[in-house]
Structure formats: structure tokens, C-alpha cells
Amino acid sequence: MRSNSIDTANLTGIFADGRWIAADGDDLLEVVNPATERVIGYAPMASDRDVDVAVQAATRALPAWSAAGPTARAFVLSRLAIEVEARAEDFGRIVTRENGSPVQETTSTAMNAARILAYYASLAGSLDCEDLRPSGVAGLVSRVARRPVGVAGLITPWNFPLSILAMKLGPALLAGCTVVAKPAPETPLHLAVLAEALVAAEVPPGVVNLVAGGVSTGQAIVEHPGVAKIAFTGSTEAGRQIAVACARQLKPVTLELGGKSAALVLDDVDADVLRANLMRASLRNNGQTCYAATRLLLPRARYAELVDAVADVVQGAVVGDPMREETQVGPLVSDRQRQRVEDYVALGRSEGATVATGGSRPQHLPVGYYVEPTLFTDSNPGMRIAREEIFGPVLVAMPYADEDEGIAMVNDSPFGLAGMVYGDDLDRAERVACRFEAGTVGINSLVLNPVAPFGGWKESGLGVELGPEAVTPYLRYQSVTGNLR
Incomplete structure (x- = not known):
């Protein structure tokens, strides 16, 4: 055959x-x-x-x-x-x-x-x-x-x-x-x-x-x-x-x-841990992962520092031929999917969010359904880019004031497939994770365990x-x- x-x-x-x-x-x-x-x-x-x-x-x-x-x-x-x-x-x-x-x-x-x-x-x-x-x-x-x-x-x-x-x-x-x-x-x-x-x-x-x-x-x-x-x-x-x-x-x-999973980054996070896990947790498979943590909730007191850390990873991602071992982000699955992602990037700009990095087609890849990994800042939870599943390499960063506000932002979503907590104090991170309205929550990494149930809450x-x-x-x-x- x-x-x-x-x-x-x-x-x-x-x-x-x-x-x-x-x-x-x-x-x-x-x-x-x-x-x-x-x-x-x-x-x-x-x-x-x-x-x-x-x-x-x-x-x-x-x-x-x-x-x-x-x-x-x-x-x-x-x-x-x-x-x-x-x-x-x-x-x-x-x-x-x-x-x-x-x-x-x-x-x-x-x-x-x-x-x-x-x-x-x-x-x-x-x-x-x-x-x-x-x-x-x-x-x-x-x-x-x-x-x-x-x-x-x-x-x-x-x-x-x-x-x-x-x-x-x-x-x-x-x-x-x-x-x-x-x-x-x-x-x-x-x-x-x-x-x-x-x-x-x-x-x-x-x-x-x-x-x-x-x-x-x-x-x-x-x-x-x-x-x-x-x-x-x-x-x-x-x-x-x-x-x-x-x-x-x-x-x-x-x-x-579907999902629109959040990564709640606690104020005690080691920025290097965030950098090391961001690609797999948030941009895996060209951003086409149902449980990807594409909403990044960052503590206001460290917002600028952590946005820079995220932007470094997003901007540094190797985009190219998916058959090459070094490639981290390949093309989207179809021209229709690329158009969907580009429409959301345009929507984010029209909503008033700022493209910190990415947002276009890679100039060195004129053939293929590629979109640059993209990071939005100056975003808020009411924006469609922060509420709807884009299913592409697009992240939305938003600040929060304290732990309770961060949890409220995590759960202010019609979806509840997965989520993630970044933090140095693992006991605290676990307590925070248990407050997520989601079926699967990772601490400092986001992987599926075959022996543990995986299922969505709410519209997931x-x-x-x-x-x-x-x-x-x-x-x-x-x-x-x-x-x-």
C-alpha cells in the first residue's frame, strides 16, 4: 500500500x-x-x-x-x-x-x-x-x-x-x-x-x-x-x-x-528553569499541542526581567526544515492553519497588544507554512488572543499582582485541559497547582505520564x-x- x-x-x-x-x-x-x-x-x-x-x-x-x-x-x-x-x-x-x-x-x-x-x-x-x-x-x-x-x-x-x-x-x-x-x-x-x-x-x-x-x-x-x-x-x-x-x-x-493552558510563574522562580522548559511546555510541536501553556502569567514585580527571559527563548528558537535535527520549530500543518495563526497575530495587534518578538513569516523560508514564534506583551485576560486557542507558536504574557490574582487569571478561562506552575519552593508550587481548574498540572515541566489520567475540565x-x-x-x-x- x-x-x-x-x-x-x-x-x-x-x-x-x-x-x-x-x-x-x-x-x-x-x-x-x-x-x-x-x-x-x-x-x-x-x-x-x-x-x-x-x-x-x-x-x-x-x-x-x-x-x-x-x-x-x-x-x-x-x-x-x-x-x-x-x-x-x-x-x-x-x-x-x-x-x-x-x-x-x-x-x-x-x-x-x-x-x-x-x-x-x-x-x-x-x-x-x-x-x-x-x-x-x-x-x-x-x-x-x-x-x-x-x-x-x-x-x-x-x-x-x-x-x-x-x-x-x-x-x-x-x-x-x-x-x-x-x-x-x-x-x-x-x-x-x-x-x-x-x-x-x-x-x-x-x-x-x-x-x-x-x-x-x-x-x-x-x-x-x-x-x-x-x-x-x-x-x-x-x-x-x-x-x-x-x-x-x-x-x-x-x-x-481544546485548551488555552496557563503557566503561572511564581515570584521565587529561577529564570533559568523557565528558560530551560519553555520550549517544550509552551512551543512544543510548533505550538500545535492541545495542552501547551501559551498564557504566561508573570509576577508584576519581576515582569520586565521574566519577559526578557521568555523573549530570549522565543527569539532564539531555531526555525527551519523539520527534517533537520537542530530545528525546534517547523512549519504549521497547512496553509489554512498558518492563515489562522496570522489572523490571530493581526487580531492581537488590533486589540492593543505588543509583539515583543516574531509576528511574521521567516524571511529565510519563502517556501513552507512557517510563522515566526511570537510573544505578545501589553496583554490582558479579556483579549481574544488570551482566551481563544490559537494552536500555533504564539505566547501571551500578562502580569499579576499576587498569588490569588494569578490563580484567578488561570481559572478565568472556558478551558481546563492543563496548566503549569513555575517556582523554586516545590511545596508552595504544589499547593498552587491544586487550585488550578484543570485536569493536568505540571510543576516546572509539562509532560504526560502514561500511568496518570489525562482529561480536560470545562470545555476541554x-x-x-x-x-x-x-x-x-x-x-x-x-x-x-x-x-x-
Whole structure:
């Protein structure tokens, strides 16, 4: 399903029943390398019929996969983790060419995905044990059984296509679900490598099915009566539409949505710690990270000093070809995304904010969807650039007077995905972090821990991913009560 060179790839069908099947329609997704603006491949736009073929394959595979038991499923998950990691170079190169992520980011994408899959394999024992519960009535006991919900539809975004799929795939497969997965239309080509890994890992046919497509394909998955559960990562607006569609069907849904995370920099911070962590916490993946801490709340007494420290990092970021090891900021995923970011930069200026550094296209990069990393100052919490998700390398710095005002500014947001506290006194920093209205908060760094739940509050989503808590949404429970032994 792909050419001999991983630099280009063409999908000619859907992956269902453990093999590639010709697509129903003739419509194609054109995949453009955002660094060169050149087409690097094509993928079929899966039709409603294609989705139905994938769902039917998953439905046929469900009884045997469910009956196999957690230990057997975990063994397959472990094999898949090994095969995914074995293709790290292929995954890294093709994802960089699909979405412009710097290769220093995508080099580890397969290892991160493999780590997540292996973690869920390690949880098999917690599902294998039998759960007997006394009823309080003499002689009566309840046996609580965990069953997979059925076929799960997994819909993932373009910014971290493999890692985010693994966050859904691991718990779904361990729980005994079979799946139909669809990546974003900008990043379908890595499915060729993933299908190779699935076959090499001997994942039973029909357990994992892959389709490419756009909004209509995603809608077909969400509305298909054979799909029992949806897991979606993407924008808040798209999440609302999916939630409504699932509500009509009383279909369970997990939503990991947008964010406008804040970094609260305490007055005792070591400026060097701020400098060392700013790129990963706030500008990771060209600023296209849902939990990136793009609102920088700085103590008024040290505002000028800390703005200078931030500006030094932002201005010094290496912008260029994402295939070069030294590149820290590559192109945005598409011309449309670049236009969105540029519109917000123009909006910030019109709102009265000052561009301290950046704000334009890099002059040395006339080709590619590049935007300079940008820092706004003279900002306030009411500005749209401080309230709306930009999803690009744009930071907004604002001063606060004291700790209480800083916390109030952190929580004055419709989003609650993540946040960050910078400070030298770690006990104080933890106390402050616990006051955030957000699902994930980092202290002096911002990373996702596979063994800890990750989920948004407020308009940032419903439910959680990662950690053992992520398995429950793929399960349904049955209690059988009687004089049981």
C-alpha cells in the first residue's frame, strides 16, 4: 500500500479484516508536505460503505477477541508495541513529512506509542481477577463482570497522530473492544506503517481496522449503529457536534478537546528553569499541542526581567526544515492553519497588544507554512488572543499582582485541559497547582505520564485517557446476584 520510499506513500484502500481492501469511492485526500508545499501522497476518502465494511469486520472479530481474555489480549498488545517501536524511523519520517513536526519530536513518536501500548498490556491482571461482592443479605453474593462495550470508533487529530491513537487503542484492545480508527485528513499516510505493524504483530484480522477520510467519514463512524463507543480528540466545536450525535444514540463518548493552558510563574522562580522548559511546555510541536501553556502569567514585580527571559527563548528558537535535527520549530500543518495563526497575530495587534518578538513569516523560508514564534506583551485576560486557542507558536504574557490574582487569571478561562506552575519552593508550587481548574498540572515541566489520567475540565472535554482510569470507558458492567460460590 506504499511506495518503496517512505518519503512518499499512497493508500489505495481501507485496512479491514487484516488486509487492504479497495476503497468504494474515487475521492482522494491529497497530502501535502507543509515544509515544501508539495504533494507527497494520496489516500482514499472512505465512503459510508467503506466505513460499514470496516465496522462489519470489527463486529465479526469481536466475539473471539472478547472471549480471548485480558491475558491473551495483553500478549497481542505487547507484540504490537514491539512492532511499532521497530518501525520508529519510518513513523518518524513520515509523520514529519505529513504534519511538519520537527524530527527531534517525531523520532520518539513510535517509542512513546509503544510505551503506552505496553503499559496497557501490563494492566491485564487487574481485569483477569474475579470480583465477588457480599450483598448484605444472608447468602446472597454478586459477581460483577466486566464486558467490552463493543466496537469502538477512534477519531484522532493531526498533531500527534500515532501517540494519540495509542492512547485510545491500548485501553480499547485490553478491554476486549475491536476498533475502527480514523486519523485526520492531513495525516493518513502513516497508516501504511501501522498496518505493517499490525500484521507483523499477528493482531487477529478485524480487531483493528483503519480508514482515512474527512468530516463525512468521521460522521459515518459516529453515527454507525454498529459502533458502540466513540473516542475523539480534536477541537471543542467538533467535540460538541460529536457529543450531540452520540447523545441521540445514547452512545458513550470520550472527548479530549481544546485548551488555552496557563503557566503561572511564581515570584521565587529561577529564570533559568523557565528558560530551560519553555520550549517544550509552551512551543512544543510548533505550538500545535492541545495542552501547551501559551498564557504566561508573570509576577508584576519581576515582569520586565521574566519577559526578557521568555523573549530570549522565543527569539532564539531555531526555525527551519523539520527534517533537520537542530530545528525546534517547523512549519504549521497547512496553509489554512498558518492563515489562522496570522489572523490571530493581526487580531492581537488590533486589540492593543505588543509583539515583543516574531509576528511574521521567516524571511529565510519563502517556501513552507512557517510563522515566526511570537510573544505578545501589553496583554490582558479579556483579549481574544488570551482566551481563544490559537494552536500555533504564539505566547501571551500578562502580569499579576499576587498569588490569588494569578490563580484567578488561570481559572478565568472556558478551558481546563492543563496548566503549569513555575517556582523554586516545590511545596508552595504544589499547593498552587491544586487550585488550578484543570485536569493536568505540571510543576516546572509539562509532560504526560502514561500511568496518570489525562482529561480536560470545562470545555476541554469529557472523560479521561491514560492511566488505568482510561480502560473503564471501554467496559460495561454486569452484576449477577444469587447464592454464588
